Amino acid sequence: MSKAKLKILTSSLAGCFGCHMSLLDMDERWLELADLVELVRSPLVDTRSQSRCDIGLIEGGLCNEENIHLLLEFREQCKILVAVGACAINGGVPALRNRYSVADCLEAVYLHGLNVTQPQIPSDAELPLLTDKVYPLQEWVKVDYSLPGCPPPADAFFQLISALHDGREPDLNYVNRHFD
Amino acid sequence: MNKQIIIDGEVVTYRPGQTLIQAARESGIYIPHLCYQPGYHAIGSCRVCMVKVNGRWASACTTLAAEGQVIDNRTLEVDAHRKQIVQMLFVEGNHYCPYCEKSGECDLQATAYELNMQEDHFQHLYPHRSLDTSHAEVWLDRDRCILCGLCVQASAEQDNKHLFTLGGRGTATQLLVNSSSGQLGETNISAADEAVAVCPVGALMKKQSIYSRRSGERTYDKTPISKLEFKA
Known part of the structure; x- marks a missing residue:
């Protein structure tokens, strides 16, 4: 195999990390993939390269401003962006809050929540602001491919990555x- | 005497009075559909069974078979349109398959799989719809209702209870319950009713029977709906 290794970025936004667990679930096939790809920016490795990537695998939807900033950055950085899992595709479980206002959610948890002793809504400047709704990736950026599932099976990751490596249309x- | 039409290059015989989907079914040809079920009146509302008849769009459940028809059914063009219709059904409701009790047994989901739908494409409406858990045996989750009207027919004609109707207009259309409070709890619906059995999605569900089959062992986990259509 003389082709250059594909540079891959992975990230979990408003997700549960389950899709990343499924990615790891490829087990020994990672040995095969190690010749084809390189993780250059991912919670699974220590490096945080800002250089251009071939594929961005993005888990989770968008629930706060930080998610959106990161997604826009990933879209710039990646040639191919993949929405990974139900939350990235339609908001998933976090989107259950879409039937309530942000104020109602915050008040229910931080003012009226069970066992709350000092009721106050967190407002530290370090905390990212919540978006009005939880959004799927496709409502903010162009998404090139989607891997459905909660989580997508390890096989689906393998099919997608090996097809992109070989220059085939993923199916x-x-x-x-x-x-x- | 039997007459003939052509569906995707295949000669299909029909009897006068049969619709395209009825003729196709008798010949073992699958035309994707949601609001049509055998034994029910076709209302042609979901548009998933749209085919091209001599180059013109028509719903297969409401169009009568007629001499000289050449029909495109599972072509790339027709299936691409169908996929968009199913995607619109997904974004118009709140369809969260990962925790839905109907997942793996759902005709909407299975039709999406059949059409190779992998994402929802359109902007999600995230509508606010109500949940009715007031009855002891059956619950109604309007988030998942696709307004096919099958339960309306089943309840009126097979169960003889007339418990449902579709009310409202446009995106505000919803399934209404025929009781003074509008709640299922006040009705005589039963878990054994045809209205519950015929629901193609997880809108009308029997209580205490959920998640009864494991993932991997459910109806559509390994076999596409097109292959199961003629098994029953």
Whole structure:
């Protein structure tokens, strides 16, 4: 294999990290992938390269301003951006809050929550502001491919990455395009 | 005498009075559909069964088969349109498959799989819809309702209870319950009713029977709906 290794970025925004667990679930196939790809920016490795990447695998939707800033940065940095998992595709479980206002959510948890002793809504400048709704990635940036599932099976990651490496159009087979 | 139409290059015989989907089914040809079910009146509302008849769009559940028809069914063009319709159904409601009790048994989800839908494409509406858990045996989750009207027909004609109707207009259309409070708890619906069984999605669900099959062992986990259509 003389092709250059694909540079891959991964990130979890408003997600649970389950998709990253599934990515790791490729087990020994990572040995095979190690010849094809290199993780250059990911919570799974120590490096945080800002250089251009071939593929960005983004888990989770967008629930706060930091998520959106990061996503815009990833879109700039990556040639191909992939929405990974249900939350990245339709907001998923975090989007359950979309039927309530942000104020109602904050008050329910921090003012009226069970066992709250000093009711106050956190307002530290370090905390990212919550968005009005939880958004899927496609409502903020162009998404090139999607891996459905909660999480997508390890096989789906493998099918996608190896197809992109080989220059083939990724195509998920039936059992790898499930929504749950 | 049997007459003939052509669906995707295949000769299909029909009897006068049959719709395209009825003729196709008798020949073992799958035309994707959601609001149509055999044994029910076709209302042609979901548009998933749209086909091209001699180059013109028509819903297969409401169009009568007629001599000389050449029909495109599972072509790239027709399936691409169908996928967009299913995507619109997804964004119009709140369809969260990961924790839905109907997942793996849901015709909407299975039709999305069949059409190779991998994302929702359109902007999500995230509508605010109400949940009715007032009945002991059955609950109604309007987040998942696709307004196919099958339960309306089933309750009126098969269960003889007339418990449902569709009310409101446009995106505000919703399934209404025929009781003074509008709640299921006041009705005589039963978990054994056809109205519950016919629901293609997880809108009308039997209580205490959920998650009864493991992931991997459910109806559509390994086999596409197009292959299961003619098994029953």
